[in-house]
Amino acid sequence: MDILITGLLLGGTYALIAMGLNLQYGIARIMNLANGEMLVAGGFAAFWFWTAGQISPLLTIFLVAPVAFVANWLIYRIMLRPLVKRAKSRGQLEVDSILATFGLAFVSVGLMLAVFGGDYFSYSHLARPVHILGDTYALNRLTAFLAAVVICGALYLWLNLSRPGVSIRAIAVSPESARLVGIDVPKLAAIAFALGGAVTATGGALISMFFTLDASTGVLFTLKALVIVIMGGVGDVRGTIVAALLLGIMETFVASAIDPGLTLAAAYLLFVLILLFRPQGLFGRRGT
């Protein structure tokens, strides 16, 4: 029970991060391997505001999100749009975008190392115990989870009910047909990419409340987010949430039952099982 709830709380934050990547990969068709670095940058911002002025991460995210949105929009327009134009096929774009975002990831790690140094960053905010069903949990994990639920819910409603949201989902299904019904694909793809970056950076600010980050941890989060996106199905919000919760529980279980150093191995185990048995994602349909 203890493991289940801790896992769910962790999974909720993972869902937010993976949602960001899913927006970027599912709609803008960019496999963004610099996603984890965006997360760490969000976490650093939260850390910085907390140590400098005791500003709660819950307020910081209102600044982090718009800044990350603009930064990611610029990244897409300047760096990735030329690759989209140059690519002759989807495979070509994938190879190019993987290499370009790798370069971007290294550059951002290098910049963060230069600015913040190679130390670990953690701060203690809302580190009070709370009691749920007889067990104790840290309040900061619970807060991060609730914030993630609110943001995921808002995103889900926006994607399903609003006009731009529906257009974005149409692009996820078929970029060619979306153009035929008058959707401005390049513009919305840039917005989806920027939104994905903003969501991920927000997730980073939230996760920094209870996770120790350093400049080079980004790649681990990128991997976890990728595993979640593939497990949940590309472009599938509901699948992403379920997959993130599963991964959170699995990791917590492995960390407490076997060894805390094996969390990536746990994620990989899930990944291999999905690849072998349901490569189309948990809720995906075969043959699409």
Next chain:
Amino acid sequence: MTGTEARNLALAAVAFAVVACLPLAGSAYWLAIGVTIAMYTVLATSWALFSGPTHYISLATAAFFGVGSYTTAIGIEHLPYWTLPPIAGVLGAVLAALVGLATLRLSGVYFVIFTLGLAELVRQVIIWFQNVSGTKGLYVLTSITEAHIFWQLTGLAALVYLVGWAIWRSRLGFALRIIGDDEEVARHSGINTAGAKVLLFMVPGAVAAITGAILAPRYVYIEPATAFTPMLSFQVVIMALLGGTSRLWGPLVGVIPFTFLWEAISASFPNQTTLLLGICFLLIVYLLPKGFVGLLQAARKRVETREAWA
């Protein structure tokens, strides 16, 4: 074998014989550089054998390399040294086959993601195993000198080139070129695409593991953090892409300048290596998408068209 091929083969043999004389020159500095270049040549060339025709970016080099290093570190106490590189090769090939069977039936993205974390995965498992069994890093104490390592790597490089040349001429090589052009077409013409890719992926897996096994005596002390350094995978990718993967000799053209560049970078800016590696990545993707080989081919084409006009 045609006349040109025989001539190229003879030229290559002469080149290798000349290269093999490097340790006789007696300079420790140049020998160390030579070992580094030989190591990256072997790794980048075998990487390009798979990733060149298929366009699948493998980031698993560090994982295979680490497995090889550990094979030597663990095996040196029980077995004679000369048996270890072949054993490492077999282990590397088996690991590659397992990874390939899980991921290569699907789209390329899954493969990239899986190989990206593979080194970290193996590292975590080894650290966990060491915690459970209470051991720490391993010492590899042998009488093997830098010159021996250089000769072994040069021999391995020759082998890689021969294998690459043989694959290029074989049915497998032909099948892979079709897969690289259009996988759909390949499948419709009756090629077992997944099988061909898995088979080919075993080559860089085995070669990287053998390289790790050969280089283990150089490092003397083997521990997970150094044996599985993820930087190695990226350096190999960057060197191969810089040279160009469409020709067998392409990666070599990238390895030599990049080794010197990297020596200079890590000597003058030891704290900014990550940043500079990232910039190198971006420069290659945006300015040199086909590497030096592509540049050369474009230049040759321009000369030919000019001659045709004249």
